[in-house]
Amino acid sequence: MATHVPHPETTRRIRLDEHLPVDHRLSQVYRVGAGLMGLVLLAFGILGLIDKIGFFDTSGDTVAGLNTNGALSVLSICVGALLFAGMIIGGNFASTVNMILGVAFILSGFLNLALLETDYNFLAFHIQNVLFSFVVGVMLMFFGMYGRVSATLPHDNPYWKARHPDQADQEQRAQRRERGEVLRKGAGE
Structure with a gap:
Protein backbone atom coordinates (compact mmCIF):
# COMPACT_ATOMS: atom_id res chain seq x y z
CA MET A 1 0.00 0.00 0.00
CA ALA A 2 1.52 3.30 -1.06
CA THR A 3 1.24 6.38 1.07
CA HIS A 4 2.02 9.94 0.22
CA VAL A 5 4.83 11.47 2.23
CA PRO A 6 5.17 15.21 1.72
CA HIS A 7 8.61 16.49 0.91
CA PRO A 8 10.14 18.13 4.02
CA GLU A 9 10.81 21.36 2.13
CA THR A 10 7.16 21.72 1.07
CA THR A 11 5.66 21.35 4.54
CA ARG A 12 5.66 24.28 6.87
CA ARG A 13 4.94 24.13 10.55
CA ILE A 14 3.00 26.95 12.12
CA ARG A 15 4.77 28.48 15.05
CA LEU A 16 3.08 30.46 17.80
CA ASP A 17 5.78 33.12 17.65
CA GLU A 18 5.38 34.09 13.99
CA HIS A 19 5.33 37.86 13.84
CA LEU A 20 2.41 40.01 12.85
CA PRO A 21 3.04 43.13 10.87
CA VAL A 22 3.80 45.94 13.31
CA ASP A 23 0.61 47.86 12.62
CA HIS A 24 -1.74 44.86 12.28
CA ARG A 25 -5.15 45.46 13.85
CA LEU A 26 -5.10 42.10 15.68
CA SER A 27 -2.22 43.31 17.83
CA GLN A 28 -4.52 46.01 19.23
CA VAL A 29 -7.04 43.37 20.36
CA TYR A 30 -4.32 41.36 22.10
CA ARG A 31 -2.94 44.48 23.78
CA VAL A 32 -6.33 45.75 24.96
CA GLY A 33 -7.24 42.33 26.38
CA ALA A 34 -3.95 41.97 28.23
CA GLY A 35 -4.12 45.54 29.51
CA LEU A 36 -7.70 45.36 30.79
CA MET A 37 -7.23 42.05 32.56
CA GLY A 38 -3.86 43.17 33.92
CA LEU A 39 -5.41 46.36 35.30
CA VAL A 40 -8.18 44.43 37.06
CA LEU A 41 -5.72 41.98 38.61
CA LEU A 42 -3.28 44.71 39.68
CA ALA A 43 -6.08 46.71 41.32
CA PHE A 44 -7.36 43.61 43.13
CA GLY A 45 -3.87 42.68 44.32
CA ILE A 46 -2.98 46.17 45.50
CA LEU A 47 -6.27 46.58 47.34
CA GLY A 48 -5.67 43.22 49.01
CA LEU A 49 -2.19 44.22 50.18
CA ILE A 50 -3.41 47.58 51.48
CA ASP A 51 -5.72 45.73 53.91
CA LYS A 52 -2.63 44.04 55.47
CA ILE A 53 -4.20 40.60 55.49
CA GLY A 54 -2.14 37.64 56.66
CA PHE A 55 -0.12 36.04 53.88
CA PHE A 56 -1.70 32.56 54.17
CA ASP A 57 -4.75 33.57 56.19
CA THR A 58 -7.34 31.04 55.05
CA SER A 59 -10.26 33.02 56.44
CA GLY A 60 -9.22 35.84 54.13
CA ASP A 61 -10.81 39.24 53.73
CA THR A 62 -13.17 40.60 51.10
CA VAL A 63 -11.87 43.01 48.46
CA ALA A 64 -14.18 44.11 45.64
CA GLY A 65 -16.54 41.23 46.40
CA LEU A 66 -13.80 38.59 46.21
CA ASN A 67 -12.08 36.80 49.06
CA THR A 68 -8.32 37.32 49.30
CA ASN A 69 -5.25 36.96 51.45
CA GLY A 70 -1.66 38.17 51.10
CA ALA A 71 -0.57 35.27 48.88
CA LEU A 72 -3.46 35.75 46.45
CA SER A 73 -2.83 39.50 46.38
CA VAL A 74 0.86 39.05 45.51
CA LEU A 75 -0.01 36.41 42.91
CA SER A 76 -2.59 38.76 41.36
CA ILE A 77 -0.03 41.57 41.16
CA CYS A 78 2.53 39.27 39.49
CA VAL A 79 0.04 37.99 36.90
CA GLY A 80 -1.25 41.53 36.32
CA ALA A 81 2.33 42.72 35.73
CA LEU A 82 2.90 39.87 33.26
CA LEU A 83 -0.25 40.89 31.37
CA PHE A 84 0.94 44.50 31.31
CA ALA A 85 4.26 43.30 29.87
CA GLY A 86 2.24 41.51 27.19
CA MET A 87 0.34 44.72 26.51
CA ILE A 88 3.57 46.69 26.11
CA ILE A 89 5.25 44.11 23.86
CA GLY A 90 2.06 43.37 21.90
CA GLY A 91 1.79 41.16 18.84
CA ASN A 92 2.01 37.42 19.16
CA PHE A 93 3.61 37.67 22.59
CA ALA A 94 0.47 39.33 23.98
CA SER A 95 -1.72 36.78 22.20
CA THR A 96 0.26 33.84 23.55
CA VAL A 97 0.39 35.26 27.08
CA ASN A 98 -3.38 35.80 26.98
CA MET A 99 -4.01 32.23 25.83
CA ILE A 100 -1.65 30.61 28.33
CA LEU A 101 -2.90 32.64 31.28
CA GLY A 102 -6.50 32.06 30.19
CA VAL A 103 -5.99 28.30 30.37
CA ALA A 104 -4.15 28.73 33.69
CA PHE A 105 -7.08 30.71 35.16
CA ILE A 106 -9.58 28.06 34.09
CA LEU A 107 -7.43 25.27 35.53
CA SER A 108 -6.98 27.33 38.70
CA GLY A 109 -10.75 27.68 38.94
CA PHE A 110 -11.23 23.91 38.79
CA LEU A 111 -8.38 23.24 41.22
CA ASN A 112 -9.60 25.79 43.74
CA LEU A 113 -13.17 24.54 43.35
CA ALA A 114 -11.91 21.14 44.50
CA LEU A 115 -10.04 22.76 47.41
CA LEU A 116 -12.96 24.80 48.75
CA GLU A 117 -13.72 24.07 52.41
CA THR A 118 -10.46 22.11 52.86
CA ASP A 119 -7.27 22.77 54.79
CA TYR A 120 -5.39 23.11 51.46
CA ASN A 121 -7.21 26.29 50.42
CA PHE A 122 -4.09 28.46 50.92
CA LEU A 123 -5.35 31.23 48.63
CA ALA A 124 -8.58 31.61 50.66
CA PHE A 125 -10.79 31.02 47.61
CA HIS A 126 -14.56 31.12 47.92
CA ILE A 127 -17.06 30.28 45.19
CA GLN A 128 -17.07 33.87 43.89
CA ASN A 129 -13.29 33.61 43.39
CA VAL A 130 -13.77 30.39 41.43
CA LEU A 131 -16.38 32.05 39.19
CA PHE A 132 -14.13 35.10 38.75
CA SER A 133 -11.28 32.79 37.76
CA PHE A 134 -13.46 31.12 35.11
CA VAL A 135 -14.66 34.46 33.71
CA VAL A 136 -11.16 35.95 33.53
CA GLY A 137 -9.85 32.72 31.97
CA VAL A 138 -12.49 32.73 29.24
CA MET A 139 -11.96 36.44 28.53
CA LEU A 140 -8.18 36.03 28.30
CA MET A 141 -8.59 33.06 25.96
CA PHE A 142 -11.00 35.07 23.82
CA PHE A 143 -8.59 38.00 23.60
CA GLY A 144 -5.66 35.70 22.90
CA MET A 145 -7.34 33.58 20.24
CA TYR A 146 -9.22 36.37 18.48
CA GLY A 147 -8.33 36.36 14.80
CA ARG A 148 -5.91 33.52 15.35
CA VAL A 149 -8.05 30.43 15.83
CA SER A 150 -11.13 29.95 13.66
CA ALA A 151 -12.35 27.87 10.79
CA THR A 152 -13.40 31.00 8.90
CA LEU A 153 -10.38 33.29 9.04
CA PRO A 154 -10.32 35.81 6.18
CA HIS A 155 -7.71 35.16 3.52
CA ASP A 156 -5.82 38.38 4.31
CA ASN A 157 -5.26 37.19 7.89
Whole structure:
Protein backbone atom coordinates (compact mmCIF):
# COMPACT_ATOMS: atom_id res chain seq x y z
CA MET A 1 0.00 0.00 0.00
CA ALA A 2 1.52 3.30 -1.06
CA THR A 3 1.24 6.38 1.07
CA HIS A 4 2.02 9.94 0.22
CA VAL A 5 4.83 11.47 2.23
CA PRO A 6 5.17 15.21 1.72
CA HIS A 7 8.61 16.49 0.91
CA PRO A 8 10.14 18.13 4.02
CA GLU A 9 10.81 21.36 2.13
CA THR A 10 7.16 21.72 1.07
CA THR A 11 5.66 21.35 4.54
CA ARG A 12 5.66 24.28 6.87
CA ARG A 13 4.94 24.13 10.55
CA ILE A 14 3.00 26.95 12.12
CA ARG A 15 4.77 28.48 15.05
CA LEU A 16 3.08 30.46 17.80
CA ASP A 17 5.78 33.12 17.65
CA GLU A 18 5.38 34.09 13.99
CA HIS A 19 5.33 37.86 13.84
CA LEU A 20 2.41 40.01 12.85
CA PRO A 21 3.04 43.13 10.87
CA VAL A 22 3.80 45.94 13.31
CA ASP A 23 0.61 47.86 12.62
CA HIS A 24 -1.74 44.86 12.28
CA ARG A 25 -5.15 45.46 13.85
CA LEU A 26 -5.10 42.10 15.68
CA SER A 27 -2.22 43.31 17.83
CA GLN A 28 -4.52 46.01 19.23
CA VAL A 29 -7.04 43.37 20.36
CA TYR A 30 -4.32 41.36 22.10
CA ARG A 31 -2.94 44.48 23.78
CA VAL A 32 -6.33 45.75 24.96
CA GLY A 33 -7.24 42.33 26.38
CA ALA A 34 -3.95 41.97 28.23
CA GLY A 35 -4.12 45.54 29.51
CA LEU A 36 -7.70 45.36 30.79
CA MET A 37 -7.23 42.05 32.56
CA GLY A 38 -3.86 43.17 33.92
CA LEU A 39 -5.41 46.36 35.30
CA VAL A 40 -8.18 44.43 37.06
CA LEU A 41 -5.72 41.98 38.61
CA LEU A 42 -3.28 44.71 39.68
CA ALA A 43 -6.08 46.71 41.32
CA PHE A 44 -7.36 43.61 43.13
CA GLY A 45 -3.87 42.68 44.32
CA ILE A 46 -2.98 46.17 45.50
CA LEU A 47 -6.27 46.58 47.34
CA GLY A 48 -5.67 43.22 49.01
CA LEU A 49 -2.19 44.22 50.18
CA ILE A 50 -3.41 47.58 51.48
CA ASP A 51 -5.72 45.73 53.91
CA LYS A 52 -2.63 44.04 55.47
CA ILE A 53 -4.20 40.60 55.49
CA GLY A 54 -2.14 37.64 56.66
CA PHE A 55 -0.12 36.04 53.88
CA PHE A 56 -1.70 32.56 54.17
CA ASP A 57 -4.75 33.57 56.19
CA THR A 58 -7.34 31.04 55.05
CA SER A 59 -10.26 33.02 56.44
CA GLY A 60 -9.22 35.84 54.13
CA ASP A 61 -10.81 39.24 53.73
CA THR A 62 -13.17 40.60 51.10
CA VAL A 63 -11.87 43.01 48.46
CA ALA A 64 -14.18 44.11 45.64
CA GLY A 65 -16.54 41.23 46.40
CA LEU A 66 -13.80 38.59 46.21
CA ASN A 67 -12.08 36.80 49.06
CA THR A 68 -8.32 37.32 49.30
CA ASN A 69 -5.25 36.96 51.45
CA GLY A 70 -1.66 38.17 51.10
CA ALA A 71 -0.57 35.27 48.88
CA LEU A 72 -3.46 35.75 46.45
CA SER A 73 -2.83 39.50 46.38
CA VAL A 74 0.86 39.05 45.51
CA LEU A 75 -0.01 36.41 42.91
CA SER A 76 -2.59 38.76 41.36
CA ILE A 77 -0.03 41.57 41.16
CA CYS A 78 2.53 39.27 39.49
CA VAL A 79 0.04 37.99 36.90
CA GLY A 80 -1.25 41.53 36.32
CA ALA A 81 2.33 42.72 35.73
CA LEU A 82 2.90 39.87 33.26
CA LEU A 83 -0.25 40.89 31.37
CA PHE A 84 0.94 44.50 31.31
CA ALA A 85 4.26 43.30 29.87
CA GLY A 86 2.24 41.51 27.19
CA MET A 87 0.34 44.72 26.51
CA ILE A 88 3.57 46.69 26.11
CA ILE A 89 5.25 44.11 23.86
CA GLY A 90 2.06 43.37 21.90
CA GLY A 91 1.79 41.16 18.84
CA ASN A 92 2.01 37.42 19.16
CA PHE A 93 3.61 37.67 22.59
CA ALA A 94 0.47 39.33 23.98
CA SER A 95 -1.72 36.78 22.20
CA THR A 96 0.26 33.84 23.55
CA VAL A 97 0.39 35.26 27.08
CA ASN A 98 -3.38 35.80 26.98
CA MET A 99 -4.01 32.23 25.83
CA ILE A 100 -1.65 30.61 28.33
CA LEU A 101 -2.90 32.64 31.28
CA GLY A 102 -6.50 32.06 30.19
CA VAL A 103 -5.99 28.30 30.37
CA ALA A 104 -4.15 28.73 33.69
CA PHE A 105 -7.08 30.71 35.16
CA ILE A 106 -9.58 28.06 34.09
CA LEU A 107 -7.43 25.27 35.53
CA SER A 108 -6.98 27.33 38.70
CA GLY A 109 -10.75 27.68 38.94
CA PHE A 110 -11.23 23.91 38.79
CA LEU A 111 -8.38 23.24 41.22
CA ASN A 112 -9.60 25.79 43.74
CA LEU A 113 -13.17 24.54 43.35
CA ALA A 114 -11.91 21.14 44.50
CA LEU A 115 -10.04 22.76 47.41
CA LEU A 116 -12.96 24.80 48.75
CA GLU A 117 -13.72 24.07 52.41
CA THR A 118 -10.46 22.11 52.86
CA ASP A 119 -7.27 22.77 54.79
CA TYR A 120 -5.39 23.11 51.46
CA ASN A 121 -7.21 26.29 50.42
CA PHE A 122 -4.09 28.46 50.92
CA LEU A 123 -5.35 31.23 48.63
CA ALA A 124 -8.58 31.61 50.66
CA PHE A 125 -10.79 31.02 47.61
CA HIS A 126 -14.56 31.12 47.92
CA ILE A 127 -17.06 30.28 45.19
CA GLN A 128 -17.07 33.87 43.89
CA ASN A 129 -13.29 33.61 43.39
CA VAL A 130 -13.77 30.39 41.43
CA LEU A 131 -16.38 32.05 39.19
CA PHE A 132 -14.13 35.10 38.75
CA SER A 133 -11.28 32.79 37.76
CA PHE A 134 -13.46 31.12 35.11
CA VAL A 135 -14.66 34.46 33.71
CA VAL A 136 -11.16 35.95 33.53
CA GLY A 137 -9.85 32.72 31.97
CA VAL A 138 -12.49 32.73 29.24
CA MET A 139 -11.96 36.44 28.53
CA LEU A 140 -8.18 36.03 28.30
CA MET A 141 -8.59 33.06 25.96
CA PHE A 142 -11.00 35.07 23.82
CA PHE A 143 -8.59 38.00 23.60
CA GLY A 144 -5.66 35.70 22.90
CA MET A 145 -7.34 33.58 20.24
CA TYR A 146 -9.22 36.37 18.48
CA GLY A 147 -8.33 36.36 14.80
CA ARG A 148 -5.91 33.52 15.35
CA VAL A 149 -8.05 30.43 15.83
CA SER A 150 -11.13 29.95 13.66
CA ALA A 151 -12.35 27.87 10.79
CA THR A 152 -13.40 31.00 8.90
CA LEU A 153 -10.38 33.29 9.04
CA PRO A 154 -10.32 35.81 6.18
CA HIS A 155 -7.71 35.16 3.52
CA ASP A 156 -5.82 38.38 4.31
CA ASN A 157 -5.26 37.19 7.89
CA PRO A 158 -1.54 36.46 8.55
CA TYR A 159 -2.40 33.26 10.45
CA TRP A 160 -4.51 31.97 7.54
CA LYS A 161 -1.63 32.74 5.17
CA ALA A 162 0.78 30.82 7.41
CA ARG A 163 -1.52 27.78 7.48
CA HIS A 164 -2.24 27.84 3.73
CA PRO A 165 0.98 29.08 2.09
CA ASP A 166 0.32 27.51 -1.33
CA GLN A 167 -3.20 28.89 -1.65
CA ALA A 168 -2.06 32.30 -0.34
CA ASP A 169 0.69 32.42 -3.00
CA GLN A 170 -1.80 31.51 -5.73
CA GLU A 171 -4.22 34.21 -4.58
CA GLN A 172 -1.42 36.77 -4.38
CA ARG A 173 -0.25 35.94 -7.93
CA ALA A 174 -3.85 36.20 -9.19
CA GLN A 175 -4.22 39.61 -7.55
CA ARG A 176 -0.97 40.80 -9.15
CA ARG A 177 -2.17 39.63 -12.57
CA GLU A 178 -5.48 41.45 -12.10
CA ARG A 179 -3.68 44.64 -11.08
CA GLY A 180 -1.37 44.32 -14.09
CA GLU A 181 -4.36 43.93 -16.45
CA VAL A 182 -6.09 46.94 -14.92
CA LEU A 183 -2.91 49.01 -15.29
CA ARG A 184 -2.49 47.94 -18.93
CA LYS A 185 -6.12 48.75 -19.70
CA GLY A 186 -5.73 52.14 -18.02
CA ALA A 187 -2.52 52.90 -19.95
CA GLY A 188 -4.00 51.76 -23.29
CA GLU A 189 -7.07 53.97 -23.08
